[in-house]
Every structure is written in structure tokens, then in C-alpha cells.
Amino acid sequence: MRVAVVANPSSGRGKSLIAADRICVALAARGMVPVRIPLDAAPEDFEASCLGARAVVVVGGDGTVRSMAARLAGRPVPLAIVPTGTENLAAREFGFRCSAKALARGIAEGRSRAVDMGIVQRPGLADHAFLIMASVGFDADVVALLAETRRGPIAHLSYLRPILSILRGWVPPRFHAEATAGTVIDSAGQLVIANARRYAVGLNPARLADP
Numbered sequence: 001m002r003v004a005v006v007a008n009p010s011s012g013r014g015k016s017l018i019a020a021d022r023i024c025v026a027l028a029a030r031g032m033v034p035v036r037i038p039l040d041a042a043p044e045d046f047e048a049s050c051l052g053a054r055a056v057v058v059v060g061g062d063g064t065v066r067s068m069a070a071r072l073a074g075r076p077v078p079l080a081i082v083p084t085g086t087e088n089l090a091a092r093e094f095g096f097r098c099s100a101k102a103l104a105r106g107i108a109e110g111r112s113r114a115v116d117m118g119i120v121q122r123p124g125l126a127d128h129a130f131l132i133m134a135s136v137g138f139d140a141d142v143v144a145l146l147a148e149t150r151r152g153p154i155a156h157l158s159y160l161r162p163i164l165s166i167l168r169g170w171v172p173p174r175f176h177a178e179a180t181a182g183t184v185i186d187s188a189g190q191l192v193i194a195n196a197r198r199y200a201v202g203l204n205p206a207r208l209a210d211p
Contacts, residue, residue, distance in 0.1 A: 001054040001113075004186045006068060008060030009048030013153045018061045019082050019100075026104035035115050039064070046071065053077050055107045061085015062132065069091065070129035071115065078112040086154055087108050087199040089132045113210040119197045131211070132198060134177045137190030156201070181197060197200075 004028075007020035026036040037049045039060075050056055050072070058068045069090075072079050080103060085093035091097055094115070098106075120128040122170040128134065135143075146154065146164040172189040185191065194206030 001108070003027050003032050003034050004037050004049045004053045004056045005034050006037045006039060006056065006058050006060075006064075008064040008084075010152055011060040011064060016053065016059045016082075018086040022100045023057055023103060026100035026116065027107065029101075030104045030108040032104070032108060048078050050075070054110075055080050055112075056109075057082060057103070059084055062087060064088050065090045066129065066131055069131050073117050073129060080107060085139075087198075087200050088157060088185065088201070089196070093132065093196040093198045112194050112202065116195055118193060120193075130193075130195060132196045133194040133206070135144075135192045136177075137173060138166065138170060139192070141191065160197050174205055 005024055006018045006022055009017055017077065020036070024036070024082065026180065027034045031055060034057075035049055036051070037046060042047070052109045055078045056072060057080045058065050061083070062085055064085070065079075065081055069079055076133075081091045081094065081096040082100070082103065083086075083096060088097070089100060094113070096103070115131070118130045120130065120134050122128070132149040142159060145166060146159060149162065174183070174188045175191055177185045177191060177193075192205055196211045197204055197206055197209050199205055
């Protein structure tokens with residue numbers, strides 16, 4: 001059984017590559033063949049590596065997990081997570097905070113779970129898939145500013161400067177959102193669309209969310 005392993009080398013301040021080596025050893029001990037795929041692999045190489053694989057193991061934070069989940073959506077190969085990011089919301093929501101040996105055992109036994117994926121469709125822009133949540137407003141502005149200014153791995157304190165910067169002149173945006181179920185929201189302020197219950201620093205804005 002072949003298992004693809006994709007690691008984000010900038011995640012976890014260098015710990016992701018160590019974690020990737022550890023899961024590869026655990027997979028091999030279970031009789032599986034780990035195949036490492038670079039994070040920036042060409043689409044055709046990524047497709048070839050995933051074709052017929054037992055699973056794709058993503059080593060990284062929530063951003064890496066989201067992008068890999070979007071690439072695998074609708075395919076028969078399941079995604080597994082080795083969390084090395086700051087919050088690791090997806091790993092916590094879906095029960096992937098386990099040892100490399102436990103994860104390898106779950107993959108070998110074929111344990112998997114089907115979950116929903118949210119899709120944000122914006123006129124003139126590419127669709128944006130998400131596993132945990134998407135937002136408009138202060139939270140989104142802070143995350144966008146951090147993404148623009150970050151240099152390498154981040155920690156919880158990395159959010160402090162963009163939060164203070166946004167607070168100085170933040171104006172609640174107006175937004176118009178339509179859900180496929182027919183719900184229409186036309187308002188100003190903050191909009192959070194949650195597919196799961198986890199959020200940063202232990203907050204839980206959507207206790208009834210069910211992925």
C-alpha cells in the first residue's frame with residue numbers, strides 16, 4: 001500500500017520535516033510505502049502520486065491542510081493530518097492529534113470519515129474551499145494582513161501587530177452573501193460561515209456546526 005506524504009517545510013519552525021520523517025517510519029513499519037511529494041509539486045506529479053494511494057498525509061498547519069483538501073475534494077483517496085501549525089483547528093476537529101504510530105495504524109486499517117467542504121463563490125474570482133470556516137470583516141482583515149506581512153513561521157503573538165494595526169482605522173465592511181439553501185444576508189460588520197466548531201485560542205462561535 002502506497003501513502004503520499006506532503007509536508008510544508010515552513011510549518012512548525014522546522015518541526016514539520018521531522019514530523020514527516022516520523023510518520024514515514026511509522027507507515028513503513030506497518031508495511032506501507034510512503035512517497036514524499038513536494039508542497040509545490042506540479043499538478044501532474046501530484047495527481048500521479050495520489051492515484052491509487054491508500055491516503056495522503058498532510059504535514060503542516062491549517063492553511064496547508066485547506067489547500068490539500070481542496071485538491072483532493074471528491075476523490076476516493078482520504079486525507080490524514082500531522083499537525084505542525086499554530087492552531088491546528090482541522091486536526092483538532094477531526095481527531096488527528098495522535099501519535100505517528102496511531103495515525104499509521106488508522107491508515108492501514110482504512111479508517112476514514114466523510115465530511116463536508118464549504119465553497120465560497122465570488123464573481124470574477126476562483127472558488128475558495130474551506131474545511132473549518134470562512135469570514136468577512138475584522139477577523140478576515142487581520143488574517144489577510146498577517147498573510148501579507150509574515151516572514152516564515154508564525155506564533156500566537158504574530159497576530160498582535162496586525163490586530164492593533166487594523167483596530168486603528170477599521171471600518172465594518174458591507175457584504176452581500178447568498179447560501180445555496182436560499183438564505184440571503186445583506187449587512188455590515190462581521191460574517192463567519194462555520195463548517196466546524198473549532199476556532200482560534202479556544203473560542204467556539206458555532207457550537208452547533210457539524211462538518
